[in-house]
Amino acid sequence: MRIVFFGTPDIALPSLYLLNNKHDVTAVVCQPDKPVGRKKTPHAPPVKAWAEENGIPVQQPTKLNDGTFEAWLRNENPDVCVLVAYGRILKQPILEVPRLGFVNLHPSLLPKHRGPSPIHTAVLNGDTETGVTIMRLDAGTDTGDILLQKSMPLPPEATTLEMAMELATLGAEMVMETLEQVEDGTAVHVKQDGSLVTHTRMFTKQDGAINWNQPAEVIHNQIRASIPWPVAYCTYDDQPMRIHGATIAQEVVQALPGTIIRIEDEALIVATGKHAVSIGSIQAPGKKVAAVADYQRGNPFQPGDKFEDG
Missing domain, CATH: 3.10.25.10 (Formyl transferase, C-terminal domain)
Known part of the structure:
Protein backbone atom coordinates (compact mmCIF):
# COMPACT_ATOMS: atom_id res chain seq x y z
CA MET A 1 0.00 0.00 0.00
CA ARG A 2 0.97 3.62 -0.49
CA ILE A 3 1.48 5.10 2.97
CA VAL A 4 2.20 8.58 4.28
CA PHE A 5 3.66 8.31 7.79
CA PHE A 6 3.07 10.95 10.46
CA GLY A 7 5.46 10.89 13.43
CA THR A 8 8.15 12.91 15.16
CA PRO A 9 10.09 11.36 18.12
CA ASP A 10 12.04 8.15 18.72
CA ILE A 11 8.95 6.18 19.74
CA ALA A 12 7.68 6.45 16.14
CA LEU A 13 10.78 4.88 14.56
CA PRO A 14 10.05 1.14 15.07
CA SER A 15 6.75 1.51 13.22
CA LEU A 16 8.41 3.43 10.39
CA TYR A 17 11.13 0.76 10.05
CA LEU A 18 8.58 -2.04 9.60
CA LEU A 19 6.30 -0.05 7.31
CA ASN A 20 9.16 0.91 5.03
CA ASN A 21 10.23 -2.73 4.72
CA LYS A 22 6.82 -3.96 3.57
CA HIS A 23 4.93 -1.02 2.08
CA ASP A 24 5.57 1.99 -0.12
CA VAL A 25 6.14 4.85 2.33
CA THR A 26 5.92 7.75 -0.10
CA ALA A 27 6.53 10.52 2.43
CA VAL A 28 6.99 11.30 6.11
CA VAL A 29 5.32 14.18 7.94
CA CYS A 30 6.86 15.42 11.19
CA GLN A 31 7.01 18.55 13.29
CA PRO A 32 9.42 21.37 12.40
CA ASP A 33 13.03 21.29 13.59
CA LYS A 34 13.45 22.59 17.15
CA PRO A 35 16.21 24.92 18.37
CA VAL A 36 18.61 23.17 20.74
CA GLY A 37 21.35 24.42 23.06
CA ARG A 38 22.53 27.90 23.90
CA LYS A 39 23.00 28.78 20.24
CA LYS A 40 19.47 27.57 19.43
CA THR A 41 20.74 25.46 16.55
CA PRO A 42 17.86 23.79 14.64
CA HIS A 43 17.75 20.07 15.41
CA ALA A 44 15.97 17.56 13.17
CA PRO A 45 13.44 15.24 14.84
CA PRO A 46 14.48 11.55 14.89
CA VAL A 47 11.87 10.59 12.28
CA LYS A 48 13.09 13.27 9.87
CA ALA A 49 16.72 12.24 10.31
CA TRP A 50 15.94 8.57 9.61
CA ALA A 51 13.70 9.35 6.63
CA GLU A 52 16.33 11.53 4.98
CA GLU A 53 19.00 8.87 5.52
CA ASN A 54 16.73 6.40 3.75
CA GLY A 55 15.67 8.60 0.86
CA ILE A 56 12.09 9.25 1.98
CA PRO A 57 10.74 12.76 1.29
CA VAL A 58 9.92 14.77 4.42
CA GLN A 59 7.24 17.39 5.02
CA GLN A 60 7.31 19.67 8.10
CA PRO A 61 4.25 21.90 7.75
CA THR A 62 3.86 24.82 10.12
CA LYS A 63 0.18 25.10 9.17
CA LEU A 64 -2.06 22.11 8.63
CA ASN A 65 -5.44 23.62 7.96
CA ASP A 66 -4.93 26.38 5.39
CA GLY A 67 -5.58 24.08 2.43
CA THR A 68 -1.97 23.87 1.25
CA PHE A 69 -1.10 20.78 3.25
CA GLU A 70 -4.38 19.09 2.37
CA ALA A 71 -3.67 19.66 -1.33
CA TRP A 72 -0.19 18.18 -0.94
CA LEU A 73 -1.57 15.10 0.82
CA ARG A 74 -4.20 14.57 -1.88
CA ASN A 75 -1.46 14.70 -4.48
CA GLU A 76 0.39 11.94 -2.60
CA ASN A 77 -2.72 9.79 -3.04
CA PRO A 78 -2.09 7.53 -0.02
CA ASP A 79 -4.10 4.38 0.52
CA VAL A 80 -3.73 4.87 4.26
CA CYS A 81 -1.92 7.21 6.63
CA VAL A 82 -0.26 5.94 9.80
CA LEU A 83 0.22 8.29 12.74
CA VAL A 84 2.55 7.57 15.67
CA ALA A 85 3.31 10.40 18.12
CA TYR A 86 3.06 13.15 15.51
CA GLY A 87 2.12 15.67 18.17
CA ARG A 88 -0.45 17.79 16.33
CA ILE A 89 -4.22 17.63 15.88
CA LEU A 90 -5.55 16.87 12.38
CA LYS A 91 -8.96 18.16 11.32
CA GLN A 92 -11.61 16.21 9.47
CA PRO A 93 -10.85 17.34 5.88
CA ILE A 94 -7.33 15.94 6.18
CA LEU A 95 -8.55 12.74 7.84
CA GLU A 96 -10.79 12.09 4.83
CA VAL A 97 -7.97 12.21 2.26
CA PRO A 98 -6.58 8.63 2.38
CA ARG A 99 -8.78 5.95 0.83
CA LEU A 100 -8.58 3.75 3.94
CA GLY A 101 -8.34 6.54 6.50
CA PHE A 102 -5.82 7.18 9.26
CA VAL A 103 -4.54 4.50 11.64
CA ASN A 104 -3.12 5.76 14.95
CA LEU A 105 -0.89 4.11 17.56
CA HIS A 106 -1.62 5.26 21.12
CA PRO A 107 0.56 3.86 23.95
CA SER A 108 -2.15 3.15 26.50
CA LEU A 109 -5.13 0.88 26.98
CA LEU A 110 -7.75 3.28 25.65
CA PRO A 111 -10.05 4.75 26.77
CA LYS A 112 -7.68 5.02 29.75
CA HIS A 113 -5.03 7.76 29.52
CA ARG A 114 -6.22 9.69 26.49
CA GLY A 115 -4.11 12.70 25.63
CA PRO A 116 -0.46 13.74 25.28
CA SER A 117 1.38 11.87 28.06
CA PRO A 118 -0.04 8.36 28.54
CA ILE A 119 3.29 6.68 29.38
CA HIS A 120 4.41 9.33 31.87
CA THR A 121 0.99 9.19 33.51
CA ALA A 122 0.86 5.40 33.78
CA VAL A 123 4.27 5.34 35.48
CA LEU A 124 3.47 8.31 37.72
CA ASN A 125 0.21 6.70 38.84
CA GLY A 126 1.95 3.44 39.70
CA ASP A 127 -0.09 1.46 37.16
CA THR A 128 0.85 -2.22 37.04
CA GLU A 129 -0.42 -2.75 33.50
CA THR A 130 -0.16 -0.75 30.31
CA GLY A 131 -0.36 -1.48 26.61
CA VAL A 132 -0.94 -0.22 23.09
CA THR A 133 -4.12 0.65 21.24
CA ILE A 134 -4.32 0.88 17.46
CA MET A 135 -7.34 2.96 16.56
CA ARG A 136 -9.06 4.66 13.69
CA LEU A 137 -8.13 8.34 13.94
CA ASP A 138 -10.99 10.81 14.12
CA ALA A 139 -11.20 14.53 14.88
CA GLY A 140 -11.41 13.98 18.65
CA THR A 141 -8.55 13.45 21.08
CA ASP A 142 -7.95 9.69 21.06
CA THR A 143 -11.68 8.99 20.67
CA GLY A 144 -11.64 6.80 17.55
CA ASP A 145 -12.76 3.19 17.23
CA ILE A 146 -10.34 0.58 18.56
CA LEU A 147 -8.94 -1.73 15.87
CA LEU A 148 -6.47 -3.69 18.01
CA GLN A 149 -5.37 -3.60 21.64
CA LYS A 150 -2.73 -5.54 23.58
CA SER A 151 -1.60 -5.22 27.18
CA MET A 152 1.73 -5.75 28.91
CA PRO A 153 2.99 -5.55 32.51
CA LEU A 154 4.36 -2.26 33.82
CA PRO A 155 7.12 -3.32 36.26
CA PRO A 156 7.38 -1.35 39.54
CA GLU A 157 10.91 -0.10 38.75
CA ALA A 158 10.39 0.74 35.06
CA THR A 159 10.94 4.29 33.83
CA THR A 160 9.04 6.23 31.20
CA LEU A 161 11.99 5.81 28.83
CA GLU A 162 12.10 2.03 29.28
CA MET A 163 8.36 1.64 28.80
CA ALA A 164 8.33 3.94 25.77
CA MET A 165 10.81 1.70 23.96
CA GLU A 166 8.93 -1.49 24.87
CA LEU A 167 5.58 -0.04 23.84
CA ALA A 168 7.05 1.31 20.61
CA THR A 169 8.29 -2.17 19.68
CA LEU A 170 5.00 -3.85 20.54
CA GLY A 171 3.05 -1.10 18.79
CA ALA A 172 5.04 -1.41 15.57
CA GLU A 173 4.11 -5.08 15.29
CA MET A 174 0.49 -4.20 16.01
CA VAL A 175 0.48 -1.51 13.31
CA MET A 176 1.55 -4.10 10.75
CA GLU A 177 -1.08 -6.58 11.94
CA THR A 178 -3.78 -3.91 11.80
CA LEU A 179 -2.85 -2.76 8.30
CA GLU A 180 -3.23 -6.30 6.99
CA GLN A 181 -6.78 -6.33 8.35
CA VAL A 182 -7.53 -2.84 7.02
CA GLU A 183 -6.24 -3.78 3.58
CA ASP A 184 -8.26 -6.99 3.28
CA GLY A 185 -11.39 -5.51 4.87
CA THR A 186 -11.44 -7.70 7.99
CA ALA A 187 -10.66 -5.00 10.58
CA VAL A 188 -13.15 -4.95 13.47
CA HIS A 189 -14.12 -1.53 14.84
CA VAL A 190 -14.90 -1.37 18.58
CA LYS A 191 -16.36 1.77 20.13
CA GLN A 192 -14.59 3.08 23.21
CA ASP A 193 -16.45 2.77 26.53
CA GLY A 194 -17.16 6.34 27.60
CA SER A 195 -17.57 5.33 31.25
CA LEU A 196 -13.89 4.28 31.43
CA VAL A 197 -12.33 7.43 29.97
CA THR A 198 -9.42 9.11 31.76
CA HIS A 199 -7.34 12.00 30.45
CA THR A 200 -3.69 13.01 30.63
CA ARG A 201 -2.14 16.44 30.35
CA MET A 202 1.17 17.63 28.95
CA PHE A 203 4.07 16.88 31.30
CA THR A 204 6.04 19.99 32.37
Whole structure:
Protein backbone atom coordinates (compact mmCIF):
# COMPACT_ATOMS: atom_id res chain seq x y z
CA MET A 1 0.00 0.00 0.00
CA ARG A 2 0.97 3.62 -0.49
CA ILE A 3 1.48 5.10 2.97
CA VAL A 4 2.20 8.58 4.28
CA PHE A 5 3.66 8.31 7.79
CA PHE A 6 3.07 10.95 10.46
CA GLY A 7 5.46 10.89 13.43
CA THR A 8 8.15 12.91 15.16
CA PRO A 9 10.09 11.36 18.12
CA ASP A 10 12.04 8.15 18.72
CA ILE A 11 8.95 6.18 19.74
CA ALA A 12 7.68 6.45 16.14
CA LEU A 13 10.78 4.88 14.56
CA PRO A 14 10.05 1.14 15.07
CA SER A 15 6.75 1.51 13.22
CA LEU A 16 8.41 3.43 10.39
CA TYR A 17 11.13 0.76 10.05
CA LEU A 18 8.58 -2.04 9.60
CA LEU A 19 6.30 -0.05 7.31
CA ASN A 20 9.16 0.91 5.03
CA ASN A 21 10.23 -2.73 4.72
CA LYS A 22 6.82 -3.96 3.57
CA HIS A 23 4.93 -1.02 2.08
CA ASP A 24 5.57 1.99 -0.12
CA VAL A 25 6.14 4.85 2.33
CA THR A 26 5.92 7.75 -0.10
CA ALA A 27 6.53 10.52 2.43
CA VAL A 28 6.99 11.30 6.11
CA VAL A 29 5.32 14.18 7.94
CA CYS A 30 6.86 15.42 11.19
CA GLN A 31 7.01 18.55 13.29
CA PRO A 32 9.42 21.37 12.40
CA ASP A 33 13.03 21.29 13.59
CA LYS A 34 13.45 22.59 17.15
CA PRO A 35 16.21 24.92 18.37
CA VAL A 36 18.61 23.17 20.74
CA GLY A 37 21.35 24.42 23.06
CA ARG A 38 22.53 27.90 23.90
CA LYS A 39 23.00 28.78 20.24
CA LYS A 40 19.47 27.57 19.43
CA THR A 41 20.74 25.46 16.55
CA PRO A 42 17.86 23.79 14.64
CA HIS A 43 17.75 20.07 15.41
CA ALA A 44 15.97 17.56 13.17
CA PRO A 45 13.44 15.24 14.84
CA PRO A 46 14.48 11.55 14.89
CA VAL A 47 11.87 10.59 12.28
CA LYS A 48 13.09 13.27 9.87
CA ALA A 49 16.72 12.24 10.31
CA TRP A 50 15.94 8.57 9.61
CA ALA A 51 13.70 9.35 6.63
CA GLU A 52 16.33 11.53 4.98
CA GLU A 53 19.00 8.87 5.52
CA ASN A 54 16.73 6.40 3.75
CA GLY A 55 15.67 8.60 0.86
CA ILE A 56 12.09 9.25 1.98
CA PRO A 57 10.74 12.76 1.29
CA VAL A 58 9.92 14.77 4.42
CA GLN A 59 7.24 17.39 5.02
CA GLN A 60 7.31 19.67 8.10
CA PRO A 61 4.25 21.90 7.75
CA THR A 62 3.86 24.82 10.12
CA LYS A 63 0.18 25.10 9.17
CA LEU A 64 -2.06 22.11 8.63
CA ASN A 65 -5.44 23.62 7.96
CA ASP A 66 -4.93 26.38 5.39
CA GLY A 67 -5.58 24.08 2.43
CA THR A 68 -1.97 23.87 1.25
CA PHE A 69 -1.10 20.78 3.25
CA GLU A 70 -4.38 19.09 2.37
CA ALA A 71 -3.67 19.66 -1.33
CA TRP A 72 -0.19 18.18 -0.94
CA LEU A 73 -1.57 15.10 0.82
CA ARG A 74 -4.20 14.57 -1.88
CA ASN A 75 -1.46 14.70 -4.48
CA GLU A 76 0.39 11.94 -2.60
CA ASN A 77 -2.72 9.79 -3.04
CA PRO A 78 -2.09 7.53 -0.02
CA ASP A 79 -4.10 4.38 0.52
CA VAL A 80 -3.73 4.87 4.26
CA CYS A 81 -1.92 7.21 6.63
CA VAL A 82 -0.26 5.94 9.80
CA LEU A 83 0.22 8.29 12.74
CA VAL A 84 2.55 7.57 15.67
CA ALA A 85 3.31 10.40 18.12
CA TYR A 86 3.06 13.15 15.51
CA GLY A 87 2.12 15.67 18.17
CA ARG A 88 -0.45 17.79 16.33
CA ILE A 89 -4.22 17.63 15.88
CA LEU A 90 -5.55 16.87 12.38
CA LYS A 91 -8.96 18.16 11.32
CA GLN A 92 -11.61 16.21 9.47
CA PRO A 93 -10.85 17.34 5.88
CA ILE A 94 -7.33 15.94 6.18
CA LEU A 95 -8.55 12.74 7.84
CA GLU A 96 -10.79 12.09 4.83
CA VAL A 97 -7.97 12.21 2.26
CA PRO A 98 -6.58 8.63 2.38
CA ARG A 99 -8.78 5.95 0.83
CA LEU A 100 -8.58 3.75 3.94
CA GLY A 101 -8.34 6.54 6.50
CA PHE A 102 -5.82 7.18 9.26
CA VAL A 103 -4.54 4.50 11.64
CA ASN A 104 -3.12 5.76 14.95
CA LEU A 105 -0.89 4.11 17.56
CA HIS A 106 -1.62 5.26 21.12
CA PRO A 107 0.56 3.86 23.95
CA SER A 108 -2.15 3.15 26.50
CA LEU A 109 -5.13 0.88 26.98
CA LEU A 110 -7.75 3.28 25.65
CA PRO A 111 -10.05 4.75 26.77
CA LYS A 112 -7.68 5.02 29.75
CA HIS A 113 -5.03 7.76 29.52
CA ARG A 114 -6.22 9.69 26.49
CA GLY A 115 -4.11 12.70 25.63
CA PRO A 116 -0.46 13.74 25.28
CA SER A 117 1.38 11.87 28.06
CA PRO A 118 -0.04 8.36 28.54
CA ILE A 119 3.29 6.68 29.38
CA HIS A 120 4.41 9.33 31.87
CA THR A 121 0.99 9.19 33.51
CA ALA A 122 0.86 5.40 33.78
CA VAL A 123 4.27 5.34 35.48
CA LEU A 124 3.47 8.31 37.72
CA ASN A 125 0.21 6.70 38.84
CA GLY A 126 1.95 3.44 39.70
CA ASP A 127 -0.09 1.46 37.16
CA THR A 128 0.85 -2.22 37.04
CA GLU A 129 -0.42 -2.75 33.50
CA THR A 130 -0.16 -0.75 30.31
CA GLY A 131 -0.36 -1.48 26.61
CA VAL A 132 -0.94 -0.22 23.09
CA THR A 133 -4.12 0.65 21.24
CA ILE A 134 -4.32 0.88 17.46
CA MET A 135 -7.34 2.96 16.56
CA ARG A 136 -9.06 4.66 13.69
CA LEU A 137 -8.13 8.34 13.94
CA ASP A 138 -10.99 10.81 14.12
CA ALA A 139 -11.20 14.53 14.88
CA GLY A 140 -11.41 13.98 18.65
CA THR A 141 -8.55 13.45 21.08
CA ASP A 142 -7.95 9.69 21.06
CA THR A 143 -11.68 8.99 20.67
CA GLY A 144 -11.64 6.80 17.55
CA ASP A 145 -12.76 3.19 17.23
CA ILE A 146 -10.34 0.58 18.56
CA LEU A 147 -8.94 -1.73 15.87
CA LEU A 148 -6.47 -3.69 18.01
CA GLN A 149 -5.37 -3.60 21.64
CA LYS A 150 -2.73 -5.54 23.58
CA SER A 151 -1.60 -5.22 27.18
CA MET A 152 1.73 -5.75 28.91
CA PRO A 153 2.99 -5.55 32.51
CA LEU A 154 4.36 -2.26 33.82
CA PRO A 155 7.12 -3.32 36.26
CA PRO A 156 7.38 -1.35 39.54
CA GLU A 157 10.91 -0.10 38.75
CA ALA A 158 10.39 0.74 35.06
CA THR A 159 10.94 4.29 33.83
CA THR A 160 9.04 6.23 31.20
CA LEU A 161 11.99 5.81 28.83
CA GLU A 162 12.10 2.03 29.28
CA MET A 163 8.36 1.64 28.80
CA ALA A 164 8.33 3.94 25.77
CA MET A 165 10.81 1.70 23.96
CA GLU A 166 8.93 -1.49 24.87
CA LEU A 167 5.58 -0.04 23.84
CA ALA A 168 7.05 1.31 20.61
CA THR A 169 8.29 -2.17 19.68
CA LEU A 170 5.00 -3.85 20.54
CA GLY A 171 3.05 -1.10 18.79
CA ALA A 172 5.04 -1.41 15.57
CA GLU A 173 4.11 -5.08 15.29
CA MET A 174 0.49 -4.20 16.01
CA VAL A 175 0.48 -1.51 13.31
CA MET A 176 1.55 -4.10 10.75
CA GLU A 177 -1.08 -6.58 11.94
CA THR A 178 -3.78 -3.91 11.80
CA LEU A 179 -2.85 -2.76 8.30
CA GLU A 180 -3.23 -6.30 6.99
CA GLN A 181 -6.78 -6.33 8.35
CA VAL A 182 -7.53 -2.84 7.02
CA GLU A 183 -6.24 -3.78 3.58
CA ASP A 184 -8.26 -6.99 3.28
CA GLY A 185 -11.39 -5.51 4.87
CA THR A 186 -11.44 -7.70 7.99
CA ALA A 187 -10.66 -5.00 10.58
CA VAL A 188 -13.15 -4.95 13.47
CA HIS A 189 -14.12 -1.53 14.84
CA VAL A 190 -14.90 -1.37 18.58
CA LYS A 191 -16.36 1.77 20.13
CA GLN A 192 -14.59 3.08 23.21
CA ASP A 193 -16.45 2.77 26.53
CA GLY A 194 -17.16 6.34 27.60
CA SER A 195 -17.57 5.33 31.25
CA LEU A 196 -13.89 4.28 31.43
CA VAL A 197 -12.33 7.43 29.97
CA THR A 198 -9.42 9.11 31.76
CA HIS A 199 -7.34 12.00 30.45
CA THR A 200 -3.69 13.01 30.63
CA ARG A 201 -2.14 16.44 30.35
CA MET A 202 1.17 17.63 28.95
CA PHE A 203 4.07 16.88 31.30
CA THR A 204 6.04 19.99 32.37
CA LYS A 205 9.36 20.67 34.07
CA GLN A 206 7.50 21.36 37.30
CA ASP A 207 6.27 17.76 37.34
CA GLY A 208 9.83 16.80 38.27
CA ALA A 209 9.88 18.93 41.44
CA ILE A 210 10.12 16.62 44.46
CA ASN A 211 8.07 17.30 47.59
CA TRP A 212 9.75 15.27 50.33
CA ASN A 213 6.56 15.35 52.44
CA GLN A 214 4.99 12.94 49.96
CA PRO A 215 5.13 9.19 50.70
CA ALA A 216 8.11 7.24 49.37
CA GLU A 217 5.93 5.43 46.83
CA VAL A 218 4.74 8.71 45.30
CA ILE A 219 8.29 10.10 45.09
CA HIS A 220 9.63 6.85 43.63
CA ASN A 221 6.96 6.89 40.92
CA GLN A 222 7.70 10.56 40.21
CA ILE A 223 11.41 9.86 39.79
CA ARG A 224 10.92 7.03 37.32
CA ALA A 225 8.13 8.86 35.46
CA SER A 226 10.49 11.83 34.96
CA ILE A 227 13.13 9.85 33.07
CA PRO A 228 14.24 10.89 30.47
CA TRP A 229 12.53 14.26 31.01
CA PRO A 230 12.27 16.46 33.01
CA VAL A 231 14.28 14.33 35.53
CA ALA A 232 13.10 14.66 39.13
CA TYR A 233 14.89 17.32 41.13
CA CYS A 234 15.25 18.80 44.60
CA THR A 235 17.64 21.36 46.09
CA TYR A 236 20.78 20.93 48.19
CA ASP A 237 22.76 23.91 49.48
CA ASP A 238 20.44 26.08 47.37
CA GLN A 239 21.52 24.26 44.19
CA PRO A 240 19.37 21.95 42.06
CA MET A 241 20.11 18.25 42.48
CA ARG A 242 18.62 15.80 39.98
CA ILE A 243 17.67 12.29 41.01
CA HIS A 244 18.12 9.70 38.26
CA GLY A 245 17.47 6.47 40.13
CA ALA A 246 15.80 5.42 43.38
CA THR A 247 13.89 2.60 45.02
CA ILE A 248 11.53 2.45 47.98
CA ALA A 249 13.06 1.68 51.38
CA GLN A 250 10.26 0.14 53.42
CA GLU A 251 11.28 1.27 56.88
CA VAL A 252 9.89 3.45 59.63
CA VAL A 253 11.74 6.76 59.81
CA GLN A 254 11.83 9.41 62.52
CA ALA A 255 13.47 12.27 60.68
CA LEU A 256 12.29 15.32 58.82
CA PRO A 257 11.36 14.59 55.20
CA GLY A 258 14.36 15.12 52.92
CA THR A 259 16.91 14.19 55.59
CA ILE A 260 19.69 11.72 54.71
CA ILE A 261 19.23 9.21 57.50
CA ARG A 262 22.13 6.98 56.50
CA ILE A 263 24.58 6.31 53.72
CA GLU A 264 25.08 2.83 52.31
CA ASP A 265 27.76 1.62 49.89
CA GLU A 266 25.75 2.54 46.80
CA ALA A 267 22.82 4.62 48.04
CA LEU A 268 21.58 7.51 50.12
CA ILE A 269 18.63 6.61 52.35
CA VAL A 270 16.42 9.70 52.50
CA ALA A 271 13.38 10.22 54.71
CA THR A 272 10.03 11.06 53.12
CA GLY A 273 6.57 11.74 54.48
CA LYS A 274 6.13 7.98 54.81
CA HIS A 275 9.02 5.51 54.72
CA ALA A 276 12.18 6.40 52.78
CA VAL A 277 13.72 6.27 49.33
CA SER A 278 17.07 4.74 48.45
CA ILE A 279 18.78 7.04 45.93
CA GLY A 280 21.33 5.34 43.68
CA SER A 281 22.29 8.01 41.13
CA ILE A 282 22.30 11.80 41.16
CA GLN A 283 23.39 14.77 39.09
CA ALA A 284 24.81 17.98 40.52
CA PRO A 285 24.61 21.26 38.55
CA GLY A 286 26.93 21.26 35.55
CA LYS A 287 28.00 17.67 36.20
CA LYS A 288 27.29 14.31 34.59
CA VAL A 289 25.03 11.71 36.14
CA ALA A 290 26.97 9.84 38.84
CA ALA A 291 26.38 6.76 40.95
CA VAL A 292 26.16 7.74 44.61
CA ALA A 293 29.26 5.67 45.38
CA ASP A 294 31.25 7.71 42.86
CA TYR A 295 29.80 11.03 44.01
CA GLN A 296 30.75 10.29 47.62
CA ARG A 297 34.43 10.09 46.73
CA GLY A 298 34.63 13.76 45.80
CA ASN A 299 31.63 15.52 47.34
CA PRO A 300 30.53 13.37 50.26
CA PHE A 301 27.14 13.76 51.84
CA GLN A 302 26.83 13.19 55.57
CA PRO A 303 24.01 11.63 57.58
CA GLY A 304 21.79 14.46 58.73
CA ASP A 305 22.27 16.50 55.56
CA LYS A 306 18.95 17.62 54.16
CA PHE A 307 17.50 17.88 50.68
CA GLU A 308 14.90 20.61 50.24
CA ASP A 309 11.89 20.45 47.93
CA GLY A 310 12.33 21.12 44.22
